[in-house]
Amino acid sequence: FLAAADGLGSIAIDTTQLNMSVTDPTAWATAMNNLGMVPVGLAGQQLVTDSICVPGFDPSLSMMTGITPINPMIPGMGLVPPPPPTDVPVVKEIIHCKSCTLFPPNPNLPPPSTRERPPGCKTVFVGGLPENATEEIIQEVFEQCGDITAIRKSKKNFCHIRFAEEFMVDKAIYLSGYRMRLGSSTDKKDSGRLHVDFAQARDDFYEWECKQRMLAREERHRRKMEEDRLRPPSPPAIMHYSEHEAALLAEKLKDDSKFSEAITVLLTWIERGEVNRRSANQFYSMVQSANSHVRRLMNEKAAHEQEMEQAKESFKNALTGILTQFEQIVAVFNASTRQKAWDHFSKAQRKNIDIWRKHSEELRNAHSEQLMGIRREEEMEMSDDDSGDNPSKKLRVDDSALAAQAYALKEENDSLRWQLDAYRNEVELLKQEKGQLFRTEESLTKDQQLQFLQQTMQGMQQQLLSIQEELNNKKSELEQAKEEQTHTQAMLKVLQEQLKSAKELAEINGHDETQANEINVLTVALVNQDREKNSEKRSPGLKSEKEALLIGIISTFLHVHPFGANIEYLWSYMQQLDSRISANEIEMLLMRLPRMFKQEFTGVGATLEKRWKFCAFEGIKTI
Numbered sequence: 001f002l003a004a005a006d007g008l009g010s011i012a013i014d015t016t017q018l019n020m021s022v023t024d025p026t027a028w029a030t031a032m033n034n035l036g037m038v039p040v041g042l043a044g045q046q047l048v049t050d051s052i053c054v055p056g057f058d059p060s061l062s063m064m065t066g067i068t069p070i071n072p073m074i075p076g077m078g079l080v081p082p083p084p085p086t087d088v089p090v091v092k093e094i095i096h097c098k099s100c101t102l103f104p105p106n107p108n109l110p111p112p113s114t115r116e117r118p119p120g121c122k123t124v125f126v127g128g129l130p131e132n133a134t135e136e137i138i139q140e141v142f143e144q145c146g147d148i149t150a151i152r153k154s155k156k157n158f159c160h161i162r163f164a165e166e167f168m169v170d171k172a173i174y175l176s177g178y179r180m181r182l183g184s185s186t187d188k189k190d191s192g193r194l195h196v197d198f199a200q201a202r203d204d205f206y207e208w209e210c211k212q213r214m215l216a217r218e219e220r221h222r223r224k225m226e227e228d229r230l231r232p233p234s235p236p237a238i239m240h241y242s243e244h245e246a247a248l249l250a251e252k253l254k255d256d257s258k259f260s261e262a263i264t265v266l267l268t269w270i271e272r273g274e275v276n277r278r279s280a281n282q283f284y285s286m287v288q289s290a291n292s293h294v295r296r297l298m299n300e301k302a303a304h305e306q307e308m309e310q311a312k313e314s315f316k317n318a319l320t321g322i323l324t325q326f327e328q329i330v331a332v333f334n335a336s337t338r339q340k341a342w343d344h345f346s347k348a349q350r351k352n353i354d355i356w357r358k359h360s361e362e363l364r365n366a367h368s369e370q371l372m373g374i375r376r377e378e379e380m381e382m383s384d385d386d387s388g389d390n391p392s393k394k395l396r397v398d399d400s401a402l403a404a405q406a407y408a409l410k411e412e413n414d415s416l417r418w419q420l421d422a423y424r425n426e427v428e429l430l431k432q433e434k435g436q437l438f439r440t441e442e443s444l445t446k447d448q449q450l451q452f453l454q455q456t457m458q459g460m461q462q463q464l465l466s467i468q469e470e471l472n473n474k475k476s477e478l479e480q481a482k483e484e485q486t487h488t489q490a491m492l493k494v495l496q497e498q499l500k501s502a503k504e505l506a507e508i509n510g511h512d513e514t515q516a517n518e519i520n521v522l523t524v525a526l527v528n529q530d531r532e533k534n535s536e537k538r539s540p541g542l543k544s545e546k547e548a549l550l551i552g553i554i555s556t557f558l559h560v561h562p563f564g565a566n567i568e569y570l571w572s573y574m575q576q577l578d579s580r581i582s583a584n585e586i587e588m589l590l591m592r593l594p595r596m597f598k599q600e601f602t603g604v605g606a607t608l609e610k611r612w613k614f615c616a617f618e619g620i621k622t623i
Contacts, residue, residue, distance in 0.1 A: 095178070099137045102194075105177035112176040114197050120208020122149075122165065123201040124172045127158040130182055131189040135159075137182065145171035157192065160199055172196050238265055241274040246282050253289040256296065263290055294408070312374070319371050326364035333357035550589060553577065555596065555614055564600060564611035 092104030105112075129138070135153050142148060142161055146168030153159040163169060176196035183190065239245055252262035266286055269275075275283050335341065336353055345353065557573060558565060571583040590597040596616040603609050 125199040127195040558614035564613040
């Protein structure tokens with residue numbers, strides 16, 4: 001039980017007093033059997049392996065460092081091998097104590113459920129205790145998991161146990177599901193099924209918070225120490241100006257080892273405004289001392305440049321030697337790949353030789369490119385040296401400081417003159433750019449205005465053309481309408497005359513109304529023929545999809561009414577589909593298509609009626 005609860009098979013030595021004799025073989029065998037271990041003889045044999053025990057440790061000697069002989073029943077000791085993997089179920093054994101016995105649960109049942117572990121949990125809840133269980137029996141069972149600091153037992157068969165450390169709680173959770181029986185009694189009050197779970201205690205949470213705060217303080221302290229260690233040192237304090245300090249500073253400026261510190265102090269004094277009429281001569285002497293270090297610095301720079309040139313030369317020579325050796329290695333590989341030697345190598349050897357040859361060629365090419373780059377840089381430096389003289393070389397050749405100062409003044413004068421010329425050129429360029437900007441802005445505005453006017457003129461011309469086309473169309477339509485009006489008036493007059501003559505003939509000859517109707521039909525047919533001729537001359541087309549839809553609906557309606565329908569009946573039917581359509585619009589549409597629709601007059605006098613018929617199929621039949 002203890003080894004499976006530990007989960008690591010580690011040895012934790014505890015010096016608590018033992019309740020059994022160490023030298024009793026029967027007691028040892030019983031204890032080992034209870035733990036699921038094979039009993040081991042005591043005479044001349046170790047209880048554990050040499051890898052676990054201290055090397056050279058004699059179990060009979062109890063005086064060595066105060067360690068008692070190893071006992072597998074010591075609380076906190078685990079001599080069982082590490083537990084099996086998590087996917088294999090752990091087989092729990094019977095646990096025998098002095099006052100009670102713990103029987104394991106059924107291994108086929110699922111493991112008992114537990115609540116979420118609170119932070120810093122050291123307290124467990126133990127439920128299902130026997131009614132006759134005392135606090136001593138509870139302590140006897142659970143002290144094997146670790147040191148118990150407090151037990152709070154309730155009257156309702158449960159208690160709370162607080163351990164000294166958090167890992168002891170995991171050992172106590174292992175006992176969840178065991179059946180506890182006091183002694184050998186079979187009374188119901190002497191048995192119960194244990195349920196061990198995590199408990200939430202304020203003391204545990206408070207200690208956990210204190211530990212977290214302590215860790216946070218240690219982390220902050222560590223970070224602060226790290227920041228202090230990595231922080232750059234503060235600059236030294238600059239003393240205030242005085243004649244004594246100025247004299248000491250002048251001596252430091254002459255010393256090469258103290259020049260950096262002294263020049264910082266001199267710069268700070270000048271920036272503070274310590275230079276006045278009284279101290280001007282002293283500051284001038286210090287500035288002159290600072291200027292005397294220019295030649296020294298230039299000589300040091302030239303020396304470092306010379307060392308760099310020597311290092312470059314040595315590096316170039318070494319690189320040349322390496323490249324030569326690479327060439328020899330590549331030549332060896334190329335010779336190995338020839339037919340004479342290549343046939344004697346195995347397939348694996350050929351593969352390795354090929355890989356090595358490719359790798360060597362890549363390295364040789366890289367080194368050769370690097371060497372060529374160094375040579376190109378040297379050629380460029382030599383061309384620069386030929387084109388102009390180097391001031392540092394001149395200063396190194398000159399021996400006197402006067403010549404160096406004269407050369408420095410000359411260089412300064414030249415640089416000032418060049419700066420002045422550059423400023424003049426910049427001013428002239430700025431003036432030219434300013435004038436060009438003004439001119440470009442004006443030309444841009446004029447161009448934009450011209451483009452805008454041209455676009456407006458083009459738009460107006462297009463509008464005028466479209467208006468002229470519309471006007472011409474309207475004129476042609478008006479002329480056509482006038483011609484139709486005159487033609488219809490003439491036809492009406494002819495019809496009126498024919499009607500009058502027909503009526504007179506009917507009254508004289510006594511003809512019936514059917515003859516008059518036939519006359520009317522003939523006259524209408526003549527009118528329709530004339531209209532068809534006129535329409536063929538004009539041949540107007542459909543203007544929109546709406547007109548095509550109206551023609552289709554009207555054709556279907558009139559085809560269903562073979563005797564025709566008047567315009568009012570047709571208009572009432574069309575209004576159900578489109579309420580905005582008018583009778584005049586329908587009549588004009590029918591008159592535009594004389595090949596599809598024809599008009600007939602029926603009746604005499606007050607019963608005279610004008611009807612429209614669908615005649616498109618008649619034209620197809622005649623054809």
